[in-house]
Amino acid sequence: MMTLVPNRSSLAPWSPEAMPTSRSLLDRMLEEFTGLGPSTARLPLDLTETATQVLIDVALPGVRPEDLDIQVERRTLTIRGRYAPVSAEGGNHWVRTLPRGDFHVTLTLPVSVESDSVNATLDAGLLHLELPKAAEHRARRIEVRQRTNDATPHNS
Template identity: 30%
Template sequence: MAYPMALYRADPFAMMRRLSEDFDRLVSGAAPAFPAVHVWQGDAAAAITAELPGVDPADIDISVKDDVLTLSGERRLPDLPDGAVWHRRERGFGRFTRAVRLPFRVDPDKVEARFTDGVLRIAVGRPDTDLPKRIPIKAG
Protein backbone atom coordinates (compact mmCIF):
# COMPACT_ATOMS: atom_id res chain seq x y z
CA MET A 1 0.00 0.00 0.00
CA ALA A 2 1.41 3.38 -0.95
CA TYR A 3 1.31 6.12 1.65
CA PRO A 4 1.23 9.81 0.69
CA MET A 5 4.42 11.65 1.53
CA ALA A 6 2.38 14.25 3.44
CA LEU A 7 1.60 11.55 6.00
CA TYR A 8 5.30 11.04 6.74
CA ARG A 9 5.98 14.76 7.02
CA ALA A 10 3.09 15.28 9.43
CA ASP A 11 3.96 12.27 11.61
CA PRO A 12 7.16 10.39 10.79
CA PHE A 13 6.31 7.65 13.31
CA ALA A 14 2.78 6.87 12.04
CA MET A 15 3.95 3.98 9.90
CA MET A 16 6.03 2.54 12.77
CA ARG A 17 3.02 2.68 15.12
CA ARG A 18 0.81 0.97 12.56
CA LEU A 19 3.39 -1.77 11.97
CA SER A 20 3.72 -2.26 15.72
CA GLU A 21 -0.06 -2.53 16.16
CA ASP A 22 -0.31 -5.00 13.25
CA PHE A 23 2.55 -7.06 14.70
CA ASP A 24 0.96 -7.12 18.18
CA ARG A 25 -2.37 -8.24 16.73
CA LEU A 26 -0.61 -10.94 14.68
CA VAL A 27 1.42 -12.27 17.62
CA SER A 28 -1.42 -12.18 20.16
CA GLY A 29 -3.96 -13.58 17.72
CA ALA A 30 -6.42 -11.00 19.00
CA ALA A 31 -8.94 -9.76 16.51
CA PRO A 32 -10.73 -6.48 17.01
CA ALA A 33 -13.84 -6.91 19.16
CA PHE A 34 -17.01 -7.49 17.16
CA PRO A 35 -19.19 -5.64 16.95
CA ALA A 36 -17.33 -2.37 17.32
CA VAL A 37 -19.28 -0.14 19.73
CA HIS A 38 -19.42 3.46 20.90
CA VAL A 39 -20.99 4.37 24.26
CA TRP A 40 -21.75 7.83 25.61
CA GLN A 41 -23.95 9.09 28.39
CA GLY A 42 -26.08 12.02 29.38
CA ASP A 43 -27.71 12.73 32.75
CA ALA A 44 -30.70 10.42 32.32
CA ALA A 45 -29.68 8.05 29.53
CA ALA A 46 -26.84 6.48 27.57
CA ALA A 47 -26.52 5.70 23.89
CA ILE A 48 -24.78 2.74 22.34
CA THR A 49 -24.04 2.25 18.65
CA ALA A 50 -22.80 -1.03 17.23
CA GLU A 51 -21.52 -1.61 13.71
CA LEU A 52 -23.15 -4.79 12.38
CA PRO A 53 -22.70 -4.87 8.59
CA GLY A 54 -24.20 -7.90 6.94
CA VAL A 55 -26.20 -8.92 10.01
CA ASP A 56 -29.96 -9.39 9.70
CA PRO A 57 -31.80 -7.54 12.51
CA ALA A 58 -33.75 -10.75 13.16
CA ASP A 59 -30.43 -12.40 14.10
CA ILE A 60 -29.63 -9.86 16.87
CA ASP A 61 -30.58 -10.22 20.54
CA ILE A 62 -30.31 -7.36 23.04
CA SER A 63 -30.64 -7.86 26.78
CA VAL A 64 -30.05 -5.69 29.83
CA LYS A 65 -29.53 -6.65 33.46
CA ASP A 66 -28.59 -4.07 36.06
CA ASP A 67 -25.76 -2.11 34.39
CA VAL A 68 -24.78 -4.59 31.64
CA LEU A 69 -26.11 -4.51 28.10
CA THR A 70 -25.44 -7.65 26.07
CA LEU A 71 -25.57 -7.89 22.27
CA SER A 72 -25.51 -11.31 20.72
CA GLY A 73 -26.37 -12.76 17.39
CA GLU A 74 -24.99 -14.27 14.25
CA ARG A 75 -23.51 -13.02 11.02
CA ARG A 76 -24.26 -15.73 8.47
CA LEU A 77 -22.13 -16.75 5.53
CA PRO A 78 -23.56 -15.45 2.28
CA ASP A 79 -25.05 -17.99 -0.10
CA LEU A 80 -22.58 -18.73 -2.86
CA PRO A 81 -23.55 -20.10 -6.25
CA ASP A 82 -22.65 -23.73 -6.93
CA GLY A 83 -19.00 -24.10 -7.82
CA ALA A 84 -18.02 -20.69 -6.40
CA VAL A 85 -14.78 -20.60 -4.42
CA TRP A 86 -13.67 -17.91 -1.99
CA HIS A 87 -10.87 -15.76 -3.42
CA ARG A 88 -10.53 -13.60 -0.30
CA ARG A 89 -12.48 -13.74 2.94
CA GLU A 90 -11.63 -11.01 5.45
CA ARG A 91 -14.93 -10.55 7.29
CA GLY A 92 -15.72 -12.96 10.08
CA PHE A 93 -18.89 -14.98 10.22
CA GLY A 94 -20.61 -16.90 12.96
CA ARG A 95 -22.00 -16.24 16.43
CA PHE A 96 -20.95 -13.19 18.46
CA THR A 97 -21.57 -11.82 21.94
CA ARG A 98 -20.53 -8.44 23.28
CA ALA A 99 -21.26 -7.27 26.84
CA VAL A 100 -20.98 -3.57 27.66
CA ARG A 101 -20.92 -2.33 31.25
CA LEU A 102 -22.83 0.95 31.46
CA PRO A 103 -22.22 3.79 33.93
CA PHE A 104 -25.58 3.19 35.66
CA ARG A 105 -28.36 0.64 36.19
CA VAL A 106 -30.77 0.43 33.25
CA ASP A 107 -34.55 0.55 33.37
CA PRO A 108 -35.55 -2.26 30.96
CA ASP A 109 -38.72 -0.33 30.08
CA LYS A 110 -36.57 2.59 28.88
CA VAL A 111 -34.59 0.76 26.19
CA GLU A 112 -35.13 1.50 22.52
CA ALA A 113 -33.23 0.03 19.57
CA ARG A 114 -33.14 0.99 15.88
CA PHE A 115 -31.21 -0.65 13.05
CA THR A 116 -30.34 1.39 9.96
CA ASP A 117 -27.69 0.84 7.28
CA GLY A 118 -25.84 -1.80 9.31
CA VAL A 119 -25.65 0.34 12.47
CA LEU A 120 -27.60 -0.60 15.60
CA ARG A 121 -28.48 2.39 17.79
CA ILE A 122 -29.64 1.71 21.34
CA ALA A 123 -30.86 4.26 23.87
CA VAL A 124 -31.01 3.14 27.50
CA GLY A 125 -32.54 5.15 30.33
CA ARG A 126 -31.90 5.18 34.04
CA PRO A 127 -34.67 4.20 36.44
CA ASP A 128 -36.49 7.32 37.70
CA THR A 129 -35.57 6.36 41.25
CA ASP A 130 -31.85 6.51 40.34
CA LEU A 131 -31.98 9.95 38.74
CA PRO A 132 -30.41 12.71 40.79
CA LYS A 133 -33.10 14.62 42.64
CA ARG A 134 -32.72 18.34 43.19
CA ILE A 135 -33.43 19.34 46.77
CA PRO A 136 -34.90 22.80 47.14
CA ILE A 137 -33.51 25.02 49.90
CA LYS A 138 -36.08 26.74 52.05
CA ALA A 139 -35.44 30.19 53.45
CA GLY A 140 -35.27 30.81 57.16
Protein backbone atom coordinates in the same frame (compact mmCIF):
# COMPACT_ATOMS: atom_id res chain seq x y z
CA MET B 1 28.36 -36.58 34.75
CA MET B 2 24.71 -36.91 33.72
CA THR B 3 23.16 -34.93 30.84
CA LEU B 4 19.44 -34.36 30.66
CA VAL B 5 17.97 -34.49 27.19
CA PRO B 6 14.32 -33.56 26.68
CA ASN B 7 12.06 -36.37 25.61
CA ARG B 8 11.38 -35.54 21.96
CA SER B 9 8.20 -37.60 21.90
CA SER B 10 6.53 -35.14 24.32
CA LEU B 11 7.30 -32.10 22.15
CA ALA B 12 4.70 -31.06 19.61
CA PRO B 13 5.89 -30.27 16.11
CA TRP B 14 6.02 -26.57 15.30
CA SER B 15 3.08 -25.18 13.40
CA PRO B 16 2.16 -21.62 12.49
CA GLU B 17 -1.26 -22.15 14.13
CA ALA B 18 0.44 -22.59 17.51
CA MET B 19 2.01 -19.14 17.33
CA PRO B 20 -0.05 -16.24 18.67
CA THR B 21 -1.23 -13.92 15.93
CA SER B 22 -0.94 -10.17 16.13
CA ARG B 23 -4.77 -10.14 16.37
CA SER B 24 -4.80 -12.44 19.42
CA LEU B 25 -2.04 -10.41 21.08
CA LEU B 26 -3.94 -7.21 20.40
CA ASP B 27 -7.15 -8.76 21.76
CA ARG B 28 -5.38 -9.73 24.99
CA MET B 29 -3.92 -6.23 25.35
CA LEU B 30 -7.32 -4.59 24.77
CA GLU B 31 -8.97 -6.91 27.28
CA GLU B 32 -6.30 -6.17 29.89
CA PHE B 33 -6.36 -2.39 29.47
CA THR B 34 -10.07 -1.79 28.83
CA GLY B 35 -11.78 -4.68 30.60
CA LEU B 36 -13.60 -5.49 27.36
CA GLY B 37 -13.46 -9.04 26.07
CA PRO B 38 -11.94 -9.88 22.69
CA SER B 39 -15.33 -10.24 20.97
CA THR B 40 -16.17 -6.71 22.11
CA ALA B 41 -12.88 -5.39 20.81
CA ARG B 42 -13.76 -6.71 17.34
CA LEU B 43 -17.20 -5.10 17.18
CA PRO B 44 -16.96 -1.40 16.40
CA LEU B 45 -19.08 0.40 18.96
CA ASP B 46 -19.56 3.77 20.62
CA LEU B 47 -20.88 4.11 24.18
CA THR B 48 -21.95 7.56 25.43
CA GLU B 49 -23.43 8.52 28.78
CA THR B 50 -25.68 11.57 29.02
CA ALA B 51 -27.49 12.98 32.06
CA THR B 52 -30.53 10.75 31.45
CA GLN B 53 -29.42 7.76 29.38
CA VAL B 54 -26.70 5.56 27.97
CA LEU B 55 -26.42 5.57 24.17
CA ILE B 56 -24.76 2.74 22.28
CA ASP B 57 -24.12 2.43 18.54
CA VAL B 58 -22.82 -0.90 17.22
CA ALA B 59 -21.77 -1.55 13.62
CA LEU B 60 -23.42 -4.80 12.52
CA PRO B 61 -23.17 -5.03 8.72
CA GLY B 62 -25.49 -7.60 7.20
CA VAL B 63 -27.33 -8.38 10.45
CA ARG B 64 -31.14 -8.36 10.30
CA PRO B 65 -33.36 -7.34 13.24
CA GLU B 66 -34.80 -10.85 13.51
CA ASP B 67 -31.25 -12.21 13.94
CA LEU B 68 -30.60 -10.13 17.07
CA ASP B 69 -31.28 -10.95 20.72
CA ILE B 70 -30.64 -8.05 23.09
CA GLN B 71 -30.94 -8.42 26.85
CA VAL B 72 -30.24 -5.94 29.61
CA GLU B 73 -30.23 -6.43 33.35
CA ARG B 74 -29.12 -3.63 35.67
CA ARG B 75 -25.63 -2.82 34.39
CA THR B 76 -25.13 -5.76 32.01
CA LEU B 77 -26.00 -5.58 28.32
CA THR B 78 -25.77 -8.71 26.16
CA ILE B 79 -26.11 -8.59 22.38
CA ARG B 80 -26.33 -11.91 20.53
CA GLY B 81 -26.78 -12.26 16.83
CA ARG B 82 -25.89 -13.89 13.57
CA TYR B 83 -24.23 -12.34 10.56
CA ALA B 84 -25.98 -13.07 7.28
CA PRO B 85 -24.13 -15.66 5.19
CA VAL B 86 -21.63 -14.13 2.81
CA SER B 87 -21.84 -15.33 -0.78
CA ALA B 88 -18.93 -16.25 -3.07
CA GLU B 89 -18.14 -19.58 -1.42
CA GLY B 90 -15.48 -21.62 -3.13
CA GLY B 91 -12.74 -20.23 -5.32
CA ASN B 92 -9.47 -18.75 -4.15
CA HIS B 93 -10.06 -16.37 -1.27
CA TRP B 94 -7.26 -13.84 -1.05
CA VAL B 95 -8.75 -11.79 1.78
CA ARG B 96 -11.61 -12.81 4.12
CA THR B 97 -12.25 -10.30 6.87
CA LEU B 98 -16.05 -9.97 6.77
CA PRO B 99 -17.65 -11.32 9.95
CA ARG B 100 -19.42 -14.67 9.69
CA GLY B 101 -21.66 -16.77 11.91
CA ASP B 102 -22.86 -16.22 15.46
CA PHE B 103 -21.54 -13.56 17.79
CA HIS B 104 -22.22 -12.31 21.29
CA VAL B 105 -21.01 -9.36 23.28
CA THR B 106 -21.50 -8.63 26.96
CA LEU B 107 -20.83 -5.10 28.20
CA THR B 108 -20.82 -3.73 31.72
CA LEU B 109 -22.63 -0.41 31.56
CA PRO B 110 -21.41 2.60 33.55
CA VAL B 111 -24.76 2.77 35.45
CA SER B 112 -27.92 0.73 36.00
CA VAL B 113 -30.60 1.25 33.37
CA GLU B 114 -34.39 0.83 33.12
CA SER B 115 -34.55 -2.42 31.15
CA ASP B 116 -38.28 -2.01 30.43
CA SER B 117 -37.69 1.28 28.58
CA VAL B 118 -34.82 0.39 26.25
CA ASN B 119 -35.25 1.50 22.63
CA ALA B 120 -33.37 -0.39 19.88
CA THR B 121 -33.31 0.42 16.16
CA LEU B 122 -31.28 -1.03 13.30
CA ASP B 123 -30.65 1.16 10.27
CA ALA B 124 -28.19 0.47 7.45
CA GLY B 125 -26.12 -1.90 9.59
CA LEU B 126 -25.95 0.39 12.63
CA LEU B 127 -27.67 -0.78 15.82
CA HIS B 128 -28.68 2.20 17.99
CA LEU B 129 -29.62 1.55 21.62
CA GLU B 130 -31.11 4.13 23.98
CA LEU B 131 -30.97 2.89 27.57
CA PRO B 132 -32.63 5.24 30.11
CA LYS B 133 -30.74 5.47 33.37
CA ALA B 134 -32.35 4.00 36.45
CA ALA B 135 -33.93 6.68 38.63
CA GLU B 136 -31.21 6.49 41.28
CA HIS B 137 -28.55 7.34 38.65
CA ARG B 138 -30.30 10.29 37.05
CA ALA B 139 -29.27 13.77 38.00
CA ARG B 140 -32.10 15.51 39.79
CA ARG B 141 -32.48 19.25 39.88
CA ILE B 142 -33.15 20.59 43.34
CA GLU B 143 -35.36 23.65 43.50
CA VAL B 144 -34.06 26.43 45.72
CA ARG B 145 -36.72 28.68 47.25
CA GLN B 146 -36.35 32.16 48.60
CA ARG B 147 -36.61 32.26 52.35
CA THR B 148 -39.19 34.66 53.73
CA ASN B 149 -38.46 37.16 56.53
CA ASP B 150 -40.99 35.67 58.93
CA ALA B 151 -39.39 32.20 58.76
CA THR B 152 -37.26 31.23 61.71
CA PRO B 153 -33.60 30.55 60.96
CA HIS B 154 -32.35 26.96 61.15
CA ASN B 155 -29.49 27.80 63.50
CA SER B 156 -31.60 29.30 66.34
